[in-house]
Amino acid sequence: MVQNRKKEPIIVKRNQNYRKRMMEPYALLMPVLVLLLVVFAVPLINSFIMAFQKYRLGSPDIGFNGLDNFRKLFADDDLGLILKNTVIYVICSVAGQFVLGLTLALALWKKFKGRGIYQSVVFLPWAFSAFVVGLMFRWSFNGEYGVVNDLLMKLGVIKENIAWLGTPGYSLFVIILAMIWIGVPFFAIMILAALQSIPEDIYEAASIDGAGAVKKFFRITVPYIKPTIIMTLLLRTIWILNSFDLIVVITNGGPANYSMTLPAYMYTRAFSGYDFGFASAIGVILMTALMVYTLIFLKVTNYEEGM
Amino acid sequence: MGNKGKRRAVAALRVIILAFFLLFVILPIYWMAITSFKPHAEIINTQQVTYFPKTFTLENYKELFEIFNYGDFLKNSIILSVLTAVAVTILSVFGGYALARYRFRGKTAMLLFFLVTQMVPGILVIIPLYTAYAKMGLIADAPHLGLWIFYVITNLPFCVITMRSFFERIPYSLEEAAMVDGCSRMKSLRKIVLPVMFPGIVAVFVFAFIGAWNELIAGIIFTSEPSAWTIPVGLKSLIGKNNVKWGAMMAGGMLALLPTAIMFMVVQKYVVEGLTAGSVKE
Amino acid sequence: MREGMKRAAAWVMAGVLAAGLLTGCQKEGGENSSAGEKSQETVSLRFLDTSPSDVRQAYFEDVFARIEEDLGIEITYESTPLEDAANKIMVMATSNSMPDIVTTQDNWLGQFTASEWILPLDEYLEGKEGQFADTVTKIVWANQKEMYGHIYTVPDGMMVKGIYIRKDWCEKAGIDLESLKDWDYDQYFEVIEKLTNADEKQYGMTYRGTRGAFDVMMVYLQGFTGGRTYDEEGNCLLNSDECLDAFEKFTGMYKEGYAPEESINWGFVEMVDNFCGGLTGTLNNDSEVVVSVQNSMEDDQWTVLPIPKSTKDGKIYNTVNAPYSYTISKDCENQEAAWKVIEYLSQPENNIEYCKQVGMIPVMKEVGDDPLYGEDGVYAAFVEQLNNPDMVVPTGYGPFDSTDLQQGPLYQEIQKYLLDEQDAKTALDNICGMLEERMKTYLDENEGAVVDTPKTMQ
Structure with missing residues (x-):
């Protein structure tokens, strides 16, 4: 039954204007494709060209410079630290959002009184502007008079104020926490929607066969929501990696690059310095890395059979 | 007996989990809410943290509307987000349907392209779009049109992919049955599939709405006159060189939440009530 | 099929129209006339x-x-x-x-x-x-x-800079403000130390750790170079032994706890908020801030002193912009x-x-x-500085665009020193190295360009 869902119908009735049928998917996708190509093709190609150019905005001296932009990046002593932060930031944020989102979705699965209201409330963080959340976190985690320290002191968890945003390690932690806070509802909604689409009768049938809850979870639930999880994880990873607004607002990468990620570095250093060649080089590295990640991820999770 | 105990343990665990999430979400929101009711001096007082406003004031909200055109921001944001959501939803239905129901050449490439668009740095997309738009001379007269196009396009890839997964969850047999009965493909899509898909459509609508609602950078680039700003742009402008208007900022953040909160309340039951409530009779 | 596409197209058109109308309507008051006639x-x-x-x-x-x-x-x-x-x-x-x-x-x-x-x-x-x-x-x-x-x-x-200072704290600490109207940096640091009482969450200095951190410090260092950043050939002068001492003294205020630990990551906004909020006792900032301070503090709580004189030549080095x-x-x-x-x-x-x-x-x-x-x-206090014959406006980073340096490396080098990841000399040498490289490249690429000089009102 589970497999049924995956079945891709092939149009077989050739007598019915077969050629027209073959064109249908293209026609349906045409508006989307045209829009995306028009808007994304140029910047995409441009960024690959600029990556190999000396390209400072406003400077008349523009021309190819081989791998200079990449060399400039690798010459930065902090690159190792930045890459490490990037990986930690992405993995912790994605994993945190996923695990909490899944837990929340499972807890919300079965009806209970007041579920509607409860849901409307727990999903709210998603509706906030990132920079407002960032500001709020920066300010709540202020080491001297932030509400977090005050609360932890009152609860007896800490004895001395912690300079959250001024301490290596902690500053990245605050960013990740803010990221998770914003992103949990998204995972929860996606997974919950997938959970709700599992037909009841499958579980009934499994119960009659004597399957336990754990078995049911792994035999029925997981396979059913797997495609959703894969796509959501993939898209969120891309999105989280690329988003730097929280980082810029909360710590601006500090102290001393301890919470800097590669996209935030690209934004604050390269674009703000009008160095589009340098920025594009970083962009190309990011895009390549993400592409490789995407392909491996889809392969490992066996998703591509549906693509 | 054992079973009953286990069930109770599960129920208890569930309550704990639900309580945890409520707290996790509510605490920061509570903090923002009470801050929006504090006068500036109390907000920046570094010697004492107050968990409830010592002086309760509505001044921040008043300031927001009387001095900062918040009414304009709200109107702009609502119109833009609704129009974005409408356009994205319609385009996604067709795109998602095609991806879910057909096998055709270039499908994998197309999906990969959708993913690639999510990886391009935003500013690189905005610049050529803005340039083209400026050439058409529309920046001054219709800033929201350009912004709308940008929002539709940037939200499309994700929404098409999501819509596709919703379509895939609906058994093809349902449609087939209709077509056997003599419905055309489009008619069966409209009459049979879309009603069943309603929750998915609502979900995509919400995604696109929120995507447009919270977008900041393009909003800053495309809109120049304060009366044309969206909520995020307006709130960001409360950060001055030397100080942040914390009270107004938090008040604005809370108010920005209202339309989405109402929308959540209205639509959440569709999103989670079960995508396929009446349709699974295979 | 065709019917469906048509309908979709109609929807999209409707959307475009609606958007167009709405944006058009908004402009009615102001802009329509400008485009039309x-x-x-x-x-x-x-x-x-x-x-x-x-x-x-x-x-x-x-x-x-x-x-x-x-x-x-x-x-x-x-x-x-x-x-x-x-x-x-x-x-x-x-x-x-x-x-x-x-x-x-x-x-x-x-x-x-x-x-x-x-x-x-x-x-x-x-x-x-x-x-x-x-x-x-x-x-x-x-x-x-x-x-x-x-x-x-x-x-x-x-705008010129001045030192905003808490009158009431000074009274308590027994500091006579009148005697400081003509102060130098050593006196300034002394005042900072006296005003600090970490147990009561009172710090003498509003240290600025992030973007622009070096801007403030540079002006102090220039008290030892006659207000210059570079010599005529574009060599950076700011890492001389005297400057290194000054650098250590200035950052020492942070390292020894006369500024909040977290200020390593503070920018403009936190500085003013924290001074106004009662966490810090002095604030080095522009006249622009007067309005903010007036709005959140009582008049008898604060006053403004001029920027301290250089301990080397007795001149006031202060930016004017x-x-x-x-x-x-x-x-x-x-x-x-x-x-x-x-x-x-x-x-x-x-x-x-x-x-x-x-x-x-x-x-x-x-x-x-x-x-x-x-x-x-x-x-x-601001106007008097402008009228003071001993005030010198030091040079900046140079005629080139230095945004990317200000956005990161300049303050990060200092942060690394504050976190004890490198010593003061390395930090200052790195900063000077970056600036010098920029300046010399600029001089090479622009024929006839000269290194700018400090200015006075005389």
């Missing part, structure tokens, strides 16, 4: 303010209404959040759609002049320079001519009209009204003696 009587201009605030917007909208009446020039007020202003201008400039008049920050000029995004104003100013205060002619414009070859801006108002100067952009089609607007804004009565509201010092000689800027006014 560009008649001879009304000229339309766009004005971009890069530092939005309620006060500024109210002032400009008011003065623009008067301009429309008096000059028949209709001006649209545009704005953008401060932090994103540079990016927005960048996009507008590359799209050839910059507003006619742009308020420009000093540290953007390197990029803006190199890219020719703004126009030289020398011709317009010919014969009128004398109407402007010495701060403008002898410092701002002298600098621009030296670095960029032309005058590009008309200052909106002048016009934060949001008026410039005419390359995309301006009616430059005459734009210039008329700038002239109008610079009329003495408008200039002083503006300055009073935003906390700056007027730039026009004719503004007269306003008590606000007199001996007993809140701006006394």
Whole structure:
């Protein structure tokens, strides 16, 4: 039954204007494709060209410079630290959002009184502007008079104020926490929607066969929501990696690059310095890395059979 | 007996989990809410943290509307987000349907392209779009049109992919049955599939709405006159060189939440009530 | 199928129309007329303010209404959040759609002049320079001519720095403020130490750790180099032994706990908030901040002292700048009209009204003696510095665009030292190395370019 869902119908009735049928998917996708190509093709190609150019905005001296932009990046002593932060930031944020989102979705699965209201409330963080959340976190985690320290002191968890945003390690932690806070509802909604689409009768049938809850979870639930999880994880990873607004607002990468990620570095250093060649080089590295990640991820999770 | 105990343990665990999430979400929101009711001096007082406003004031909200055109921001944001959501939803239905129901050449490439668009740095997309738009001379007269196009396009890839997964969850047999009965493909899509898909459509609508609602950078680039700003742009402008208007900022953040909160309340039951409530009779 | 597509197309069209209508409607009051009937009587201009605030917007909208009446020039007020202003201008400039008049920050000029995004104003100013205060002619414009070859801006108002200090804390700590009117940096550091009482959450110094951290420190270091950043050949002078000592002394304030631990990651906003909020006792900042401080503190709680004198030569090294100067952009089609607007804004009565509201010092000689800027006014400490023959305006980073350095490396090197990841010498050497490299490249690439020099009002 589970497999049924995956079945891709092939149009077989050739007598019915077969050629027209073959064109249908293209026609349906045409508006989307045209829009995306028009808007994304140029910047995409441009960024690959600029990556190999000396390209400072406003400077008349523009021309190819081989791998200079990449060399400039690798010459930065902090690159190792930045890459490490990037990986930690992405993995912790994605994993945190996923695990909490899944837990929340499972807890919300079965009806209970007041579920509607409860849901409307727990999903709210998603509706906030990132920079407002960032500001709020920066300010709540202020080491001297932030509400977090005050609360932890009152609860007896800490004895001395912690300079959250001024301490290596902690500053990245605050960013990740803010990221998770914003992103949990998204995972929860996606997974919950997938959970709700599992037909009841499958579980009934499994119960009659004597399957336990754990078995049911792994035999029925997981396979059913797997495609959703894969796509959501993939898209969120891309999105989280690329988003730097929280980082810029909360710590601006500090102290001393301890919470800097590669996209935030690209934004604050390269674009703000009008160095589009340098920025594009970083962009190309990011895009390549993400592409490789995407392909491996889809392969490992066996998703591509549906693509 | 054992079973009953286990069930109770599960129920208890569930309550704990639900309580945890409520707290996790509510605490920061509570903090923002009470801050929006504090006068500036109390907000920046570094010697004492107050968990409830010592002086309760509505001044921040008043300031927001009387001095900062918040009414304009709200109107702009609502119109833009609704129009974005409408356009994205319609385009996604067709795109998602095609991806879910057909096998055709270039499908994998197309999906990969959708993913690639999510990886391009935003500013690189905005610049050529803005340039083209400026050439058409529309920046001054219709800033929201350009912004709308940008929002539709940037939200499309994700929404098409999501819509596709919703379509895939609906058994093809349902449609087939209709077509056997003599419905055309489009008619069966409209009459049979879309009603069943309603929750998915609502979900995509919400995604696109929120995507447009919270977008900041393009909003800053495309809109120049304060009366044309969206909520995020307006709130960001409360950060001055030397100080942040914390009270107004938090008040604005809370108010920005209202339309989405109402929308959540209205639509959440569709999103989670079960995508396929009446349709699974295979 | 076809029917469906048609319907979809209809929907999209409807959407476009709706959006078009809505945006069209909004403009009805102001802009429609400008696009439709560009008649001879009304000229339309766009004005971009890069530092939005309620006060500024109210002032400009008011003065623009008067301009429309008096000059028949209709001006649209545009704005953008401060932090994103540079990016927005960048996009507008590359799209050839910059507003006619742009308020420009000093540290953007390197990029803006190199890219020719703004126009030289020398011709317009010919014969009128004398109407402007010495701060403008002898410092701002002298600098621009030296670095960029032309005058590009008309200052909106002048800002100098001063040390904001808590009167009440000083009383408690037994510090006599009168005796400090002529203080030097060592006395300044002493005061900071005396005002610190970490147990009561009172710190003597508002340390600025992130963006712009080196800007403040550099001015102190320049007290040992006669106000210079580089020598004639472009060698950076700021890592001499004396400067290294000074660097250690300054950062020592943070390292020894006279500033909050977290201030390693503070920028502008936190500084003012924390001073106003009662966490820190002194604040090195521009006259602009007066308005904020007035709004959140009682008058008997604070006062302003001049920037401390150099312990080496007894001079006051202090920056003077016009934060949001008026410039005419390359995309301006009616430059005459734009210039008329700038002239109008610079009329003495408008200039002083503006300055009073935003906390700056007027730039026009004719503004007269306003008590606000007199001996007993809140701006006394700032104005006195400008009149002090011993005040020197040190040089900046140089005529090149240094945004990317300011955005990261300069302050990060200091942060690494504060975190004990490198010693002071390495930090300072690295900073000087970066600056020197930029300066020398600039000198190589621009024939005839000279290293700029410190300015005085004399």
